Amino acid sequence: MNKDRHVLSITVENYAGTLSKVAGLFTRRGYNIDTLNVAETMDPNISRITVTVTGDEEVLEQITKQLNKLINVIKITDLTCKKSILRELMFLRISSTKETRSEIIQLADVFKGKTVDIAPKSITVEVTGDEDKNNAFIELMKPFGILEIVRTGLTAIERG
Amino acid sequence: MKAAEVIVKCLQLEGVNTVYGYPGGAVLPLYEAMRKLEMNHILVRQEQSAAHMASGYGRVNNTVGVCLATSGPGATNLLTGLATAHMDSIPLIAITGQVNSKKIGTDMFQEADVVGSSESFTKHNYLVKNAKDLPRIIKEAFHIANTGRKGPVLIDIPKDIQDEEIEFSYPSEVDIRGYKPTISGHSKQITRIAEQINNSRQPILCIGGGINSSGCSKELVEFVEKTRMPVVCTLMGVDGFPNGNPYFAGLLGSHGYPFVNKAMNKADLIIVIGARFADRSTAVISHKNTSQHVIHIDIDPAEIGKNVKTHTPVVGDAGAILRQLNTYDYTSDISPWTDGIILERKRYMEENLNREWDAQGTNPCKLIKSISDKTGSKAVVTSDVGQNQIWTAHYFLADDSRRYFTSGGLGTMGYSLPAAIGARMAADNDTTVTAVMGEGGFQMLMGELALVRGHDLDIKVVIITNERLGMVRELQLNAYGNESYYGIDIGFNPDYMKLAEAYNIKGYLIEEDSQIDEVLKEAYGTNEPCLIQCRVNPDFPTLAHWRWR
Numbered sequence: 110m111n112k113d114r115h116v117l118s119i120t121v122e123n124y125a126g127t128l129s130k131v132a133g134l135f136t137r138r139g140y141n142i143d144t145l146n147v148a149e150t151m152d153p154n155i156s157r158i159t160v161t162v163t164g165d166e167e168v169l170e171q172i173t174k175q176l177n178k179l180i181n182v183i184k185i186t187d188l189t190c191k192k193s194i195l196r197e198l199m200f201l202r203i204s205s206t207k208e209t210r211s212e213i214i215q216l217a218d219v220f221k222g223k224t225v226d227i228a229p230k231s232i233t234v235e236v237t238g239d240e241d242k243n244n245a246f247i248e249l250m251k252p253f254g255i256l257e258i259v260r261t262g263l264t265a266i267e268r269g
Numbered sequence: 270m271k272a273a274e275v276i277v278k279c280l281q282l283e284g285v286n287t288v289y290g291y292p293g294g295a296v297l298p299l300y301e302a303m304r305k306l307e308m309n310h311i312l313v314r315q316e317q318s319a320a321h322m323a324s325g326y327g328r329v330n331n332t333v334g335v336c337l338a339t340s341g342p343g344a345t346n347l348l349t350g351l352a353t354a355h356m357d358s359i360p361l362i363a364i365t366g367q368v369n370s371k372k373i374g375t376d377m378f379q380e381a382d383v384v385g386s387s388e389s390f391t392k393h394n395y396l397v398k399n400a401k402d403l404p405r406i407i408k409e410a411f412h413i414a415n416t417g418r419k420g421p422v423l424i425d426i427p428k429d430i431q432d433e434e435i436e437f438s439y440p441s442e443v444d445i446r447g448y449k450p451t452i453s454g455h456s457k458q459i460t461r462i463a464e465q466i467n468n469s470r471q472p473i474l475c476i477g478g479g480i481n482s483s484g485c486s487k488e489l490v491e492f493v494e495k496t497r498m499p500v501v502c503t504l505m506g507v508d509g510f511p512n513g514n515p516y517f518a519g520l521l522g523s524h525g526y527p528f529v530n531k532a533m534n535k536a537d538l539i540i541v542i543g544a545r546f547a548d549r550s551t552a553v554i555s556h557k558n559t560s561q562h563v564i565h566i567d568i569d570p571a572e573i574g575k576n577v578k579t580h581t582p583v584v585g586d587a588g589a590i591l592r593q594l595n596t597y598d599y600t601s602d603i604s605p606w607t608d609g610i611i612l613e614r615k616r617y618m619e620e621n622l623n624r625e626w627d628a629q630g631t632n633p634c635k636l637i638k639s640i641s642d643k644t645g646s647k648a649v650v651t652s653d654v655g656q657n658q659i660w661t662a663h664y665f666l667a668d669d670s671r672r673y674f675t676s677g678g679l680g681t682m683g684y685s686l687p688a689a690i691g692a693r694m695a696a697d698n699d700t701t702v703t704a705v706m707g708e709g710g711f712q713m714l715m716g717e718l719a720l721v722r723g724h725d726l727d728i729k730v731v732i733i734t735n736e737r738l739g740m741v742r743e744l745q746l747n748a749y750g751n752e753s754y755y756g757i758d759i760g761f762n763p764d765y766m767k768l769a770e771a772y773n774i775k776g777y778l779i780e781e782d783s784q785i786d787e788v789l790k791e792a793y794g795t796n797e798p799c800l801i802q803c804r805v806n807p808d809f810p811t812l813a814h815w816r817w818r
Contacts, residue, residue: 121447130388137389170574171575177447177570178571180392180393180413
């Protein structure tokens with residue numbers, strides 16, 4: 110992963126409009142969000158927003174400080190600079206024929222991917238991994254003809 | 270109890286007895302509740318003014334001003350006022366009506382996404398979806414607005430929610446998990462600052478609006494008298510330190526004094542307290558002097574290091590930190606440095622006041638200087654935006670009981686008159702209130718003149734006219750040369766004396782310097798409002814040294 114790429118794990122109070130406040134802040138201050146995902150935590154009143162952003166130390170410091178100013182933001186953790194586990198789930202629909210089908214399934218197996226759908230002219234594979242692994246799998250599938258890619262964006266957790 | 274009545278009760282428990290607003294369909298229940306519960310409502314002429322008035326009112330009273338608007342256009346008009354307060358960290362509560370909660374998103378009559386559009390102009394905002402949440406939300410809103418780095422908080426309340434029946438109980442405590450502002454400075458950092466001051470030969474202190482937000486002028490004076498360092502200020506910090514104090518140097522930045530900016534560049538230690546260090550302040554500071562050490566003290570951690578590289582950051586309340594700093598002894602002898610700067614100030618001010626101005630019209634600096642002399646020991650002077658703002662900031666001698674209010678961050682034209690109206694309603698009878706503006710800013714919200722007479726407010730409305738939008742004209746001149754004036758001609762000016770008469774206010778016209786004293790003497794000699802038009806030559810520069818260097 111690019112060294113300027115950071116995964117921020119933001120816990121927020123689960124009120125309507127909080128996500129829009131967080132996302133809006135990035136737009137307003139001129140920072141780009143590369144990936145974003147949101148879901149409840151074990152406390153239903155608290156949600157976790159995981160964002161991937163690109164920026165040097167100074168930009169990251171400003172993002173963190175500005176996010177901290179949002180009233181509903183509880184805590185921000187930079188999961189890139191600590192020991193953490195990063196994962197992303199991805200669906201790939203690949204063009205396939207009778208001849209290529211088994212090769213694709215075999216390759217997916219190597220990447221611990223699951224074949225989740227097979228149609229006469231295509232095959233859909235589900236892969237979970239960090240960004241590098243997922244990108245490598247995409248490269249590998251390109252020669253077959255990729256019809257569609259759906260990625261969730263990174264989510265992350267600190268090691269215990 | 271009706272939720273609308275709960276809202277009014279909550280406001281009253283927060284000590285609010287006056288609100289500035291404009292009614293409409295979506296706030297009908299709220300207005301009915303205000304009538305029943307005898308809330309003092311001031312009907313403004315445009316909602317933007319309601320925010321400026323609440324801001325002026327709150328700043329004089331040291332409370333949180335409250336403004337109200339209906340849904341849709343009422344709320345969108347309010348936004349400029351909220352953005353103004355947000356940039357200057359002025360606490361406000363804005364309550365807006367919203368269409369029925371079940372109909373939100375259907376583009377009803379007078380529907381606007383107010384929470385969405387006010388997001389970047391408020392410190393926080395709420396869309397109330399459940400009437401039972403109202404007491405908690407109002408309690409939180411006041412707490413958020415008036416603590417930490419202060420600012421406006423908006424509460425958007427759908428009409429059907431206002432009509433619901435709920436039980437009334439007002440919470441006594443606030444607990445917001447993600448909001449715990451730091452007040453005291455880190456003690457190790459404080460010790461470090463004291464050492465740095467003692468090791469410095471050429472320190473300079475730069476203050477901003479944080480001094481007023483924290484209400485720590487006294488602590489600041491004590492600190493300055495102990496350390497004997499020169500004080501410079503941003504536009505928001507003009508009244509943070511007595512302008513007549515021998516250590517006061519003046520305004521810094523692109524519209525500040527040349528000797529102040531020179532001193533900022535030469536200093537070996539810069540201490541910034543309660544200031545953002547924004548572009549207008551830092552534009553003229555070269556970063557060639559790499560041996561400079563910068564200490565930044567602010568309650569908002571995000572401001573530290575945002576615009577200027579900071580060596581010693583301290584997060585906390587200006588007053589609390591000054592009290593900590595005042596426990597140390599300061600032994601460094603810096604008098605040659607400080608005396609030099611103060612002497613330069615004296616020379617500059619005298620030169621520019623006494624300079625012969627051969628063209629027609631009055632010298633606006635002399636006008637403001639005379640206003641400064643006549644306003645007495647307790648005063649509020651508001652200024653608008655443009656040349657009048659800079660003239661007033663330079664020549665009105667402010668301190669913590671001679672306040673100077675202006676739209677420092679957003680630069681909102683039209684601010685001066687409504688802010689003065691709010692200030693007048695909060696100030697006691699010994700305080701004079703003066704609103705300075707140009708004809709451009711005045712005409713933006715001049716409808717509010719009706720409130721001056723309608724509420725018999727003793728405000729001296731000073732309109733400096735030069736038939737131009739003076740500051741933009743000057744920007745065009747500097748950027749493109751003197752053939753390039755475009756779109757800055759006022760074209761038609763009303764007869765201001767007749768306008769004053771129409772509003773049943775006494776009007777005065779000043780056309781040359783010799784009339785200033787006589788007019789001001791009469792104007793400030795009564796408790797009556799008046800409108801003073803002062804004609805100034807369009808070539809009169811914003812800063813004297815821009816023309817006469």
